[in-house]
Amino acid sequence: MNEEEVLTEYEILKDFGLSKNEIYTYLTVLSMDLCEAKEICRRTHIPSSKIYNILDRLENFGLIEIQQSRPKRYRPLSLDSAIENLKAYKKREYQMFKAKLPRLKTLLQSRVKTSISDSLFWNVSIGESNIFNRHISRFRFVDFIGMICIDYTMLMKMTTNSNMAQEISLDFKKKKITTKLIIAYETAEQKSQILNWVYQRPRDVDSKNQIRLIKEKISIPFGLFDLNKVILLMRHPVRSDEFLLSIYMINKPLYEDLIPYFDGIWNRAEVIPRN
Numbered sequence: 001m002n003e004e005e006v007l008t009e010y011e012i013l014k015d016f017g018l019s020k021n022e023i024y025t026y027l028t029v030l031s032m033d034l035c036e037a038k039e040i041c042r043r044t045h046i047p048s049s050k051i052y053n054i055l056d057r058l059e060n061f062g063l064i065e066i067q068q069s070r071p072k073r074y075r076p077l078s079l080d081s082a083i084e085n086l087k088a089y090k091k092r093e094y095q096m097f098k099a100k101l102p103r104l105k106t107l108l109q110s111r112v113k114t115s116i117s118d119s120l121f122w123n124v125s126i127g128e129s130n131i132f133n134r135h136i137s138r139f140r141f142v143d144f145i146g147m148i149c150i151d152y153t154m155l156m157k158m159t160t161n162s163n164m165a166q167e168i169s170l171d172f173k174k175k176k177i178t179t180k181l182i183i184a185y186e187t188a189e190q191k192s193q194i195l196n197w198v199y200q201r202p203r204d205v206d207s208k209n210q211i212r213l214i215k216e217k218i219s220i221p222f223g224l225f226d227l228n229k230v231i232l233l234m235r236h237p238v239r240s241d242e243f244l245l246s247i248y249m250i251n252k253p254l255y256e257d258l259i260p261y262f263d264g265i266w267n268r269a270e271v272i273p274r275n
Helices: 009-015 020-032 037-044 048-061 079-109 128-141 152-160 164-175 188-200 252-268
Strands: 064-067 073-076 121-126 145-151 178-185 209-215 222-225 229-235 243-250
Touching (some): 009 020, 020 037, 020 073, 037 048, 048 064, 048 079, 121 128, 128 152, 128 164, 128 229, 128 243, 152 178, 152 188, 178 188, 178 252, 188 209, 229 252
Parallel strands (some): 145 178, 178 209
Antiparallel strands (some): 229 243
């Protein structure tokens, strides 16, 4: 049974931003069709001092409509209309938040420490979903330079299970980040698939975006960025095609130790010509 099958209507409506009392009120109106506030209060045990604001909110969501009589009467919109109105409501809400984000970033920027901190920090993510969402996704926010050494298995997971590889590439292109990417392979078929991916990417291979291939096994894929940040990817000890955990660190000494290691692999790797 998947997650969608165990969700209740209460949980889904809550995810759309309805409060506990708003959900109970809406479900009550659904079961009553045309009704008055006093009857809704009787069934939900919500006081009349609160019920009118709740009903107004439900109208704003596009879930019910109000007859402006004395007393007012309430009825639910059709389910098709309600679902479309919920979608439209959340879309308007998203656009409103999106418009505020540049201003929010400007306000928060004044509070951010601008100098690079070399204080040791580490964080572990367990399971591939967390590895991608919490650690691999950090490459989208690189500021200076990125050096990445992965293998065919990780590349396939980044391209087939999500759009993360393409999103990272587009972000690097937009910010003009200098990147060096090493991709390890073990078979000719793997190399062919890697090359297909390389030449279909939204960012061309050039002096600021270099990619090399190497025919060898990379025991611990890793990434280096922003002069002091490191990501290490650890495989499952039994299932080698599965990544068990990742470690993200702000660790300048380790970063500096890995630079010559990366350069050694880079110098052995095969250059992919520019498009």
